[in-house]
Amino acid sequence: xxxxxxxxxxxxxxGAALSACQTxxxxxxxxxxxxxxYVTDMKAFDAFIATRPNARDFQAAYPDVQLVxxxxxxxxxxxxxNSRYFPExxxxxxxxxxxxx
Numbered sequence: 460x461x462x463x464x465x466x467x468x469x470x471x472x473x474g475a476a477l478s479a480c481q482t483x484x485x486x487x488x489x490x491x492x493x494x495x496x497y498v499t500d501m502k503a504f505d506a507f508i509a510t511r512p513n514a515r516d517f518q519a520a521y522p523d524v525q526l527v528x529x530x531x532x533x534x535x536x537x538x539x540x541n542s543r544y545f546p547e548x549x550x551x552x553x554x555x556x557x558x559x560x
Contacts, residue, residue: 493522498541498559511553517546 498504498521507520517526525543527533533543538560546557 493520496523498524498544508554508556511549511555513553517544517554 494500494503504521512520514526514528517524521544524541527543527545529548541559543560544557545560546554549555
C-alpha cells in the first residue's frame with residue numbers, strides 16, 4: 460500500500476509543479492492613447508515628460524504638437540496654444556524637460 464501512496468503523492472506533486480510553471484503570455488504594456496490637439500492638461504503633460512520619452516514616444520503621444528529637434532529651423536512667431544515644444548535632451552536622446560514657445 461505504501462507504493463501506491465508514494466505514486467499517488469508523486470502524481471499530485473508533479474501536477475502541482477506543472478501548473479506552477481504555466482504562466483500567462485506576456486503582453487506588451489499598453490501605450491497611452493494619443494492626445495489630439497494641443498496640450499491643455501499640463502499636469503498630464505508634465506507626468507508624461509517625467510517618464511523621459513524619446514522623440515518617437517513623444518510624437519505617438521502628442522501627434523499634433525510640433526517637437527522641435529536640435530537640427531530644426533523654426534520661425535520666431537509667438538504661440539500661446541502649446542503647439543510647439545522645445546525639449547531639453549539628455550545624452551541618450553531622451554526628453555528631460557523643455558518649454559513651449
